[in-house]
Amino acid sequence: MKAELILLYIFCLLSFGCGNDKTVGDATDTETTSQKRAITTHAIENLKYTDYVLSNTGEQAVASWDNYQELAIQIGYLKKADISFFNGDKELLKKFVAEFKIxxxxxxxxxxxxxxxxxxxxSVLKLHDDLTLDNIPDENKLQSVKEVIVAFSNFNYQINKxxxxxKFDQISSEY
Known part of the structure; x- marks a missing residue:
């Protein structure tokens, strides 16, 4: 009787143990899929921030600045949930930022x-780190996206200002 109980117990352990492996694998696949879906166009559109664009004078001032133009394009893609530029090789991103500053x-x-x-x-380098690390929650990744967009918007605002x-300093007083 004891031998039958022990065999039944071992059989139950083996059958439950085998079932858990498949469930864990499915859960991991679901987690990976949900992380890819965390940064969506809809999620980015729902972010609350003030978006400043360059004035006509600002557009003329940065017209010959190729790296600014490239970053503006990439920010536009980022708003559409295309994170490939910010998720790429860190050395290339650092090189781009250095050229942007120069x-x-x-x-x-x-x-x-x-x-x-x-x-x-x-904010660009932080976004890269958040996107490439696996243990960063999706909310933090989305917050990093917002930080990049807000930082670029504030950069535009500062150029306009x-x-x-x-222009105001060039106006001479009539008195």
Missing amino acids: GLPEDLNTNPILSRMAMVET KLERD
Whole structure:
């Protein structure tokens, strides 16, 4: 009788143990799929932030700055949930950011703009790290996407503000 109970117990353990392996594999596949779906166009559209675009004067000021144009395009793709640029090789991303900083037009080289540029750099590199690490929750990844968009928007705002201030300084007083 004891031998039958022991055999029944071993049989139950083996049958439950085999079933758990398949369930764990399915759960892992589901987790991977849900992480890929976490950053969607709909999720990004639902983010609350103020989006500043460049004025006509700002567009003219950065027209010859190729790296700015490329980053603006990539931010546009990011808003559509295309994260391939920010999810690629970190060395290439660092090289792009370094060239972005070097290419700053001389008339935009002011401390406020440089500080916003540093924020863009930091948020882009943080987004890359969050996207490439597996243990980062989806909410944090989405928050990092928002930080990149907001940093770039604030960078645009600072460029507009600087150019507007320059224009105001050129107006001479009639008195």
